[in-house]
Amino acid sequence: MADTPGSQSEDHGPSGQDEVPSTSHDHEDASSSLQDALQVKKNELAQFLLNRYFAREPTTKAELLNSVLRDYQDHFVVVLGQASEYLQLVFGLEVKEVDPSEYTYILVPTLGLTLNEMLRDEQRLPKAGLLVIVLCLIAVEVNSAPEEAIWGALSRIGVYPGSEHYIYGEPRELLTQVWVQEGYLEYRQVPDSNPACSEFLWGPRAYVETSKSEVLEYLDRVS
Structure with a gap:
């Protein structure tokens, strides 16, 4: 990117071997960007579920996809799993599926504690x-x-x-x-x-x- 137009020699253009690291780095950057985006979505999903917990309202998979994961629907299982782990470890709340046919979820205190x-x-x-x-x-x-x-x-x-x-x-x-x-x-x-x-x-x-x-x-x- 630092080269100006015409700065490369006409006789010594970039070889195929030179292009491999660039392709590898592009792949790593894309993977890193995706992981960063999923981390943000995990936090947003956890906050969304917490809000429903305070309101004492259930939520559905369709609502989570439309409200939080609209552009990341293929990653629903991963993000929900990470958000569930975060909520359990930090807040002592478990994500519980109460209606498998409708994919309806609620948060409940872990280990049966009422609190x-x-x-x-x-x-x-x-x-x-x-x-x-x-x-x-x-x-x-x-x-x-x-x-x-x-x-x-x-x-x-x-x-x-x-x-x-x-x-x-x-x-x-x-x-x-x-x-x-x-x-x-x-x-x-x-x-x-x-x-x-x-x-x-x-x-x-x-x-x-x-x-x-x-x-x-x-x-x-x-x-």
Whole structure:
């Protein structure tokens, strides 16, 4: 592209071998551009499904194709799969097909968790993803997990006590107050600990809505 017209020698034009890398690079650029476009569509599809979740409305494959993937219909399965994984890992929501004949989908909290309090403020994002992570950490520790171990693990995904998170808000309040009051977690001082330290356990509501075997299966599936 840097050559000006007439700058190449008449006796030494580009050979067939010179054209191969260019063709290869063009193919790589096209593939990269497609992946970038599909990444954008994944985010748009996830946002569209979240909006329907807040509105408590189902959606259909036809609607997803027309509203989000109009020019990428051949990639529907891939984009839906990526969006589903993103929603599950970050927000703790699963894409569930409720009517195979009509290809109708809804979002439901993973592992059967209800978490109705998530919808009290529609401006805030679902937080079930963080609760699932905490339940997984406790399940791995068999019965209880030291508070220090919980915060150490959560720091790896940018969640720190006393620091506002853009999705989960202030996590210490969630773990030690909100989800304790909701019955998903127990937060207590370790008996006979000196110096005093605290630990997290599953709460009664967690045992009612899911099980440790289901949580461990989920962890194995997504890890």
